[in-house]
Amino acid sequence: xxxxxxxxxxxxxxxxxxxxxxxxxxxxxxxxxxxxxxxxxxxxxxxxxxxxxxxxxxxxxxxxxxxxxxxxxxxxxxxxxxxxxxxxxxxxxxxxxxxxxxxxxxxxxxxxxxxxxxxxxxxxxxxxxxxxxxxxxxxxxxxxxxxxxxxxxxxxxxxxxxxxxxxxxxxxxxxxxxxxxxxxxxxxxxxxxxxxxxxxxxxxxxxxxxxxxxxxxxxxxxxxxxxxxxxxxxxxxxxxxxxxxxxxxxxxxxxxxxxxxxxxxxxxxxxxxxxxxxxxxxxxxxxxxxxxxxxxxxxxxxxxxxxxxxxxxxxxxxxxxxxxxxxxxxxxxxxxxxxxxxxxxxxxxxxxxxxxxxxxxxxxxxxxxxxxxxxxxxxxxxxxxxxxxxxxxxxxxx
Amino acid sequence: xxxxxxxxxxxxxxxxxxxxxxxxxxxxxxxxxxxxxxxxxxxxxxxxxxxxxxxxxxxxxxxxxxxxxxxxxxxxxxxxxxxxxxxxxxxxxxxxxxxxxxxxxxxxxxxxxxxxxxxxxxxxxxxxxxxxxxxxxxxxxxxxxxxxxxxxxxxxxxxxxxxxxxxxxxxxxxxxxxxxxxxxxxxxxxxxxxxxxxxxxxxxxxxxxxxxxxxxxxxxxxxxxxxxxxxxxxxxxxxxxxxxxxxxxxxxxxxxxxxxxxxxxxxxxxxxxxxxxxxxxxxxxxxxxxxxxxxxxxxxxxxxxxxxxxxxxxxxxxxxxxxxxxxxxxxxxxxxxxxxxxxxxxxxxxxxxxxxxxxxxxxxxxxxxxxxxxxxxxxxxxxxxxxxxxxxxxxxxx
Numbered sequence: 001x002x003x004x005x006x007x008x009x010x011x012x013x014x015x016x017x018x019x020x021x022x023x024x025x026x027x028x029x030x031x032x033x034x035x036x037x038x039x040x041x042x043x044x045x046x047x048x049x050x051x052x053x054x055x056x057x058x059x060x061x062x063x064x065x066x067x068x069x070x071x072x073x074x075x076x077x078x079x080x081x082x083x084x085x086x087x088x089x090x091x092x093x094x095x096x097x098x099x100x101x102x103x104x105x106x107x108x109x110x111x112x113x114x115x116x117x118x119x120x121x122x123x124x125x126x127x128x129x130x131x132x133x134x135x136x137x138x139x140x141x142x143x144x145x146x147x148x149x150x151x152x153x154x155x156x157x158x159x160x161x162x163x164x165x166x167x168x169x170x171x172x173x174x175x176x177x178x179x180x181x182x183x184x185x186x187x188x189x190x191x192x193x194x195x196x197x198x199x200x201x202x203x204x205x206x207x208x209x210x211x212x213x214x215x216x217x218x219x220x221x222x223x224x225x226x227x228x229x230x231x232x233x234x235x236x237x238x239x240x241x242x243x244x245x246x247x248x249x250x251x252x253x254x255x256x257x258x259x260x261x262x263x264x265x266x267x268x269x270x271x272x273x274x275x276x277x278x279x280x281x282x283x284x285x286x287x288x289x290x291x292x293x294x295x296x297x298x299x300x301x302x303x304x305x306x307x308x309x310x311x312x313x314x315x316x317x318x319x320x321x322x323x324x325x326x327x328x329x330x331x332x333x334x335x336x337x338x339x340x341x342x343x344x345x346x347x348x349x350x351x352x353x354x355x356x357x358x359x360x361x362x363x364x365x366x367x368x369x370x371x372x373x374x375x376x377x378x379x380x381x382x383x384x385x386x387x388x389x390x391x392x393x394x395x396x397x398x
Numbered sequence: 399x400x401x402x403x404x405x406x407x408x409x410x411x412x413x414x415x416x417x418x419x420x421x422x423x424x425x426x427x428x429x430x431x432x433x434x435x436x437x438x439x440x441x442x443x444x445x446x447x448x449x450x451x452x453x454x455x456x457x458x459x460x461x462x463x464x465x466x467x468x469x470x471x472x473x474x475x476x477x478x479x480x481x482x483x484x485x486x487x488x489x490x491x492x493x494x495x496x497x498x499x500x501x502x503x504x505x506x507x508x509x510x511x512x513x514x515x516x517x518x519x520x521x522x523x524x525x526x527x528x529x530x531x532x533x534x535x536x537x538x539x540x541x542x543x544x545x546x547x548x549x550x551x552x553x554x555x556x557x558x559x560x561x562x563x564x565x566x567x568x569x570x571x572x573x574x575x576x577x578x579x580x581x582x583x584x585x586x587x588x589x590x591x592x593x594x595x596x597x598x599x600x601x602x603x604x605x606x607x608x609x610x611x612x613x614x615x616x617x618x619x620x621x622x623x624x625x626x627x628x629x630x631x632x633x634x635x636x637x638x639x640x641x642x643x644x645x646x647x648x649x650x651x652x653x654x655x656x657x658x659x660x661x662x663x664x665x666x667x668x669x670x671x672x673x674x675x676x677x678x679x680x681x682x683x684x685x686x687x688x689x690x691x692x693x694x695x696x697x698x699x700x701x702x703x704x705x706x707x708x709x710x711x712x713x714x715x716x717x718x719x720x721x722x723x724x725x726x727x728x729x730x731x732x733x734x735x736x737x738x739x740x741x742x743x744x745x746x747x748x749x750x751x752x753x754x755x756x757x758x759x760x761x762x763x764x765x766x767x768x769x770x771x772x773x774x775x776x777x778x779x780x781x782x783x784x785x786x787x788x789x790x791x792x793x794x795x796x
Contacts, residue, residue, distance in 0.1 A: 027426060036729050067648070106625050227502065229471050248467070249465070252425065252604075
């Protein structure tokens with residue numbers, strides 16, 4: 001390893017994703033007075049712009065100077081009371097962290113166990129809600145794109161499951177790593193609260209995070225929730241109407257956010273989602289050609305954001321990642337908690353294209369060789385077949 | 399007013415302060431993996447660097463992706479229990495906001511009323527503590543540099559006042575707008591918790607904020623405080639030791655922070671403080687020559703960060719500020735709550751020099767004329783006398 005790394009670093013973790021130069025330039029514009037007349041347009045553009053990304057007209061977007069963990073807390077603290085039962089689904093590490101946070105905040109989370117190899121199961125959720133005759137469960141909390149496993153939960157189906165049981169629980173969705181990479185429809189899917197962050201599909205550095213809040217959740221928060229100040233939605237609504245905030249916003253990040261929204265619409269959200277899905281398919285083709293296993297085992301729930309790969313028994317995923325970083329200046333994501341050192345994660349999200357994907361997969365292929373990990377040849381070739389060919393066809397063939 | 403403003407905007411509000419180009423460039427560097435090996439140096443440099451700015455060896459610096467309001471909440475929530483009595487001092491608008499937050503979080507704040515024309519009075523604090531035989535007061539909360547009035551509280555004297563009553567209350571200080579502009583000494587002054595933010599003397603955009611936590615406060619928080627997750631100090635200590643954070647930090651803001659600390663030490667903290675004090679003195683000389691009144695009426699407590707100026711009776715401060723903004727592209731701070739429309743505030747903090755100050759004061763002088771505000775001539779001339787002359791002498795003459 002030489003002291004200088006020539007060329008660009010490949011930041012192929014599932015977020016933060018590499019920030020486009022256009023956004024880096026936007027955030028480096030001079031800070032303005034967040035109470036002055038010029039700020040109104042910055043704030044209003046950001047708040048309105050994010051509604052188009054969440055696909056909501058009925059919902060209200062809240063922007064916090066905070067990371068995604070803070071937006072998780074805000075979602076719970078604005079709507080739940082101490083002791084409230086919340087139904088959460090174990091999709092992976094981040095669902096566990098959200099559950100642990102709920103406990104620390106005094107809630108009573110009920111965790112439907114999962115095997116980390118797929119999204120949330122709407123049937124299991126419906127079953128539990130049917131048993132809850134007294135409606136003790138106040139919210140169903142599901143991770144949309146589980147960053148630790150690369151599985152996507154079928155949010156529309158979770159909504160249907162709740163509806164068919166006539167249960168009044170709120171539907172809260174973590175789409176921190178899903179939003180702007182994987183299809184998400186706040187209004188159409190009947191989500192009550194969506195939590196998101198800046199450093200994934202939105203292609204920004206970390207530092208701001210979001211709640212998208214539907215009318216029912218806003219109503220609940222107006223009369224309830226826990227003691228709160230910084231996270232209070234109610235404080236935001238008034239000033240937000242004209243583009244201002246109750247306390248100092250992260251002005252320069254908002255500059256970047258406004259650039260992001262413009263870029264996403266220039267490409268078209270559907271094209272953005274298709275690009276991510278296609279890169280996911282090409283990556284899985286490579287992984288299977290290497291004879292390795294994709295962690296997500298539910299067909300149709302594989303993420304376009306990242307692919308988690310199981311290492312062959314007896315081989316350390318972290319040692320492999322270190323080899324790839326050292327030799328090819330490519331950062332891969334590590335396995336978290338239950339799958340620590342057992343999986344590595346390939347991020348293919350954000351401002352990303354075919355050549356960058358092939359650079360990444362080539363580095364992994366050479367890294368497998370260098371690290372002495374048993375594998376078959378032909379992964380990169382298989383990925384190129386997907387990229388060259390009819391991608392829809394490739395998906396069907398999986 | 400033409401549609402294009404030639405030249406640089408003068409952001410002369412008391413924060414956010416204009417961000418130096420060097421820092422804007424630093425925050426626009428590519429985001430890296432906050433769990434990767436290269437991040438350790440970024441995080442460690444930031445945490446260690448801020449200790450030199452707070453002037454602490456015994457204390458621990460906590461960095462939140464949040465604005466200053468969040469760091470206020472963190473200080474209270476980590477140390478206090480529901481119903482706890484806290485003694486707060488009304489120095490101005492920000493002390494009121496902190497008090498209101500304490501109420502919302504379930505604390506029982508006792509507010510020593512002030513006239514907004516000086517810093518906190520150590521004698522009044524000592525008197526109240528002496529009466530509190532049962533030590534029901536758990537913390538004394540004081541604003542160091544009150545951003546709404548331009549007065550500086552004598553923190554060392556507040557500490558002495560607490561000590562001479564043998565009262566165990568924690569001393570919590572808001573130095574959001576004081577730190578790195580006005581002398582602050584965490585260890586020497588026996589502060590238990592200091593709250594600060596990025597967008598004032600630290601010359602960064604808003605988006606990160608700080609708690610500096612002394613051993614006693616850390617001990618209290620380890621056994622007590624309120625239900626918390628995002629703001630929990632205890633979660634930070636482990637990962638911080640090696641430069642990492644328990645959840646995603648605002649990576650790019652940390653790049654900027656490391657640049658800031660370097661810049662502050664290049665100039666020398668004492669020189670930074672002297673520069674601010676000198677600009678405060680020159681500004682006050684101008685204000686007095688105009689025949690206007692400085693809001694801070696306590697000699698020796700005038701802030702080097704900003705000067706709040708009382709408008710002559712019957713004249714709107716906000717209309718005057720609009721005139722200055724429209725004609726000279728200079729943003730001045732507005733009067734807040736009790737002094738709304740009655741004062742305007744001149745920020746002279748951060749990355750600022752003599753010529754910028756004279757540009758600002760000249761715009762104000764011309765603005766007074768244009769807005770038809772009765773005033774004497776000679777303000778800018780008086781300021782130049784201070785800037786040209788022996789500044790220590792000028793201070794003595796005030």
